[in-house]
Amino acid sequence: MQSVKVPLGNRSYRIGIGRRLLDRVGAECAALQLGHRCAVISDRHVAPRFGKAALRALTRAGFEPFLITVPAGETAKSLKSVQSCYDQLAAHRLERKSFIVALGGGVVGDLAGFVAATYLRGIAFVQVPTTLLAQVDSSVGGKVGVNLKAGKNLVGAFYQPRLVLCDLDTLRTLPEREFRAGLAEVIKYGIIFDAALFNRLERDLHRLLKRNPETLAHIVARCCEIKAEVVGQDETESGLRAILNFGHTIGHALEAISGYGKYLHGEAISIGQVAAAQLSAALLGLPKSDVERITAIFQRAGLPTGVHLQPAQMKRLFAAMQLDKKVSAGELKFVLAKRIGQVEFGHRVPKDLVAATIRMSSPG
Ligand SMILES: NC(=O)c1ccc[n+]([C@@H]2O[C@H](COP(=O)([O-])OP(=O)(O)OC[C@H]3O[C@@H](n4cnc5c(N)ncnc54)[C@H](O)[C@@H]3O)[C@@H](O)[C@H]2O)c1
């Protein structure tokens, strides 16, 4: 197992990355000196596949686990699910020393983390992410929360897990489209932080698409290292952590106007990152060859790189961007790239230029 440390003082924790880690979740939790009782929170797709193995491993290590299953998909990230989890935790008499294991994708991780942050004013939780997106992004960094009708992630907290275990074997059953969507975040790390990672992705993408275990191990670990370093420097997003939002200004707005249905998050930020690369070329001198490499790798990963919007949709896109990010005097704030591997945050970009860039994009 490879290990990455998230350095946050007395809230520091370890990310374990490797194969067959589900069988070790009990032993790993035992080392954290937690109470006996624990809840495994999972969803209807993940629980039937991996729930038993997790419960078995926890029982073998002397814990008394029980399973809470929520519906699969974004709708499960709701206050209704939170209430249902609280009721089940209370019925099983979880105590201050008890803990929660989040077994699933980003939806389960965000929900279970929020439940852990608030139940009895906070009990320990462990992340066992089972999607590529959750392994390289959402399980690390402590942003937890749920959605309201008015918008995504409007209720939440910063609450760090005690441990993250990325079992690469769980990715084998992930639907192809979900896997490719996760790659959009992987590619993002190369663009924002690590030109060598980007080169490696160009070289090894075919192996990654085949989910080759050695390639996956290296890539997931590197992405976790980058996220750990960024979060370690800026836990609550007062500065540097904003670079993780590369491609997300347009991406989030696209998700919002298409009703969180048409695009997966990774697909929307793929379009957003290609647009951000073009804006970077216009405003920050990102070489044209870098824009081409960025566009090409998203295409090779089977992700969309542009979008056709009717004028009315474009209007709604800008309204959504306005809600998502602070706007002043007709300008939006963007993370822009100087070159592959180096970005700057907080760049003001004129709305007209953003609109022209989106208009010129072609759905790939
Ligand atoms: N907290 C953060 O920092 C952060 C960062 C990025 C995204 N997020 C959140 O993460 C969520 C998206 O996460 P996601 O992309 O993992 O989606 P998800 O949790 O909905 O999982 C995607 C689908 O795959 C299924 N699934 C999960 N693991 C599987 C497996 N191993 N085999 C088969 N099916 C499996 C799920 O049941 C679901 O249907 C969003 O709500 C987003 O807001 C949070």
Ligand SMILES: [Zn+2]
């Ligand atoms: Zn994202």
